[in-house]
Amino acid sequence: MKKLSSLAVLSLMAMSTMFVSCSGDDDNGGGSSDDDGGDENTIVVSENITQDAIWETGKTYVLAGRIAVVSGAHLEIQPGVVVKGEMGEGADASALIIARGATIDAEGEPNLPIIFTSVGDEITPEQVASGDFSSPNLSSTTSGLWGGLIVLGNARISASAETVGIEGIPASDPNGLYGGTNDTESSGTLRYISIRYSGTDIGEGNEIQGLTLGGVGSGTVVENIEIVGSADDGIEWFGGKVNVTNVVVWNCGDDGIDTDQSWSGTLNNFAVIGAQGHAFELDGPEGSSDYGPHTIQNGFIKMSTSDFTTQDIINTDENSNVNLSNLYFTDLVEGQIINRIDAANVSFNNIYLNTTADDLINRIPEGSSVPSWLHAGTTYTFNGSSLNWTWAAQANQF
Known part of the structure; x- marks a missing residue:
């Protein structure tokens, strides 16, 4: 985890005390009230959401811990809403969980996205509405200030059991269970959402991702995510x-x-910029179940920036089951390779490296010949127009 300076931490802790609970409509769900005259547009959510709720445009919702939308409940988040997680680690970490059997409709718009971030971030709904989607006081390299967004469903997984607990959530929390038999189930819609500064420590080697999708069915819509x-x-x-x-x-x-546990969907049209680990960590199924390949296609990957250098180009294991096509890698440095090019269930098609033809031999395992699907140069053009709404685009990252 990237650490903040002591001064930055103290500053963020001070900012986290600025948020107060305030009264809200009955359909806000989980909001606590305070009659002391707090900001009526800031609602602290301190309890699980057990009935249908609406989080309204123009307001900020503060997650006071690990908040679940429980089975049978529906959460609607309107365009331009800002959701902020309180800071904390371990059992005190904040996160929003959409449990199995619950649904979320978080539908932002290109000019009015929904922002999930930390209370240490000074971004406001008013700033978002003005068209400025940047975090005003935090760098894009800041990290680990809250948990993240977790969506769990009843689709099939390859694990030790049909249903297991998601990474990052204590095993004692039943809202962390995922998996089942319904591959076409819908957990709702996520559209035009920016998730920032997630991944606080829950335990040793146990963090929450920016977006975690556990056993989520194909009826769920997930598109335009930052x-x-x-x-x-x-x-x-x-x-x-x-x-x-x-x-x-x-x-x-x-x-x-x-990717883990035999995810069998498709990731299409994406950019990865400055990952510190692997650009892709594509693991094969666990146990004896394999529900078919997943597909990753049409991507732009910047392998080094002024902030971070990525470990390798593509990382798979011996039983990964994945189709990879039309991927363009730029800003490569020495030592970055495709770690395995002959795995039985990995299909490569049109992998482009912005380097020289002579350098391709250095990007594959020693002793291998350069395959026909690996190309040098800049003949591939990434279509990033659909991502122009993001902070990354506003910061000219692709």
């Missing part, structure tokens, strides 16, 4: 069949894209 400054992975899939489209992962502390 992850900035996650201390762990940008997005991680644990099984399920959900498709994800139009994604930016910028300055994450571990892997840009991480």
Whole structure:
């Protein structure tokens, strides 16, 4: 995890005390009240959401810990809402969990995205509405200030049991369970969302990603997503069949894209910029179940920036089951390779490295010949127009 300076930490702690609870409508769900005259547009959510709730445009919602939308409940988040997680580690870490059987409709707009961030971030709904999507007082390299966004469903996973607990949530919390048999289930919609500064420590080697998708079915819509400054992975899939489209992962502390437990959906049209771990950590199924390949296509990957250098180009294991196509890697440095090019269930098609033809031999395992699907040069053009709404685009990252 990237550490903040002592001065920055003290400053952020001071800012976290500025938020007060205030009264809200009954449909805000989980909000506590305070009659002392707090900001009526800031609502502290301190309890699980057990009935249908609406979080309204123009307001900021503060997660006072680990908040779950429980089975049977529905949360609607309107465009331009800012959701801020209080700071804390371990059992005190804040996160928003969409439990199995619950649904979320968080539908931002290109000119009015929904922002998930930390209370240490001074961004406001008014700033978002003005068209400025940057965090005004925090760098894109800041990380680990709160948990993250977790969506859990009833789709199939390859794990030790049909249903297991998600990484980053205590095993004692039943709202952390995921997995089942319904591959077409819908957990709702996530659209035009920016998730920032997630990944606080829950325990040793146990952090929450920017966006975690556990056993999520194909009926769920996930598109136009930005992850900035996650201390762990940008997005991680644990099984399920959900498709994800139009994604930016910028300055994450571990892997840009991480796949596990036989996820069998598609990631299409995305950018990974400055991941400190692997650009891709593509693990094979666990146990004896394999529900088919997942597909990763049409991506732009910046392998080094002024902030971070990524470990390797593509990382798979011996039983990874994945189709990779139309991926363009730029800003490579010495030692970055595709770690395995002959795995039986890994399919490569049109992998472009912005380097010389002579250098391609240095980007594959020693003793291998350069395959026909690996190309040098800049013949591939990434279409980033669908991602122009993001902070990363406003900061000219692609």
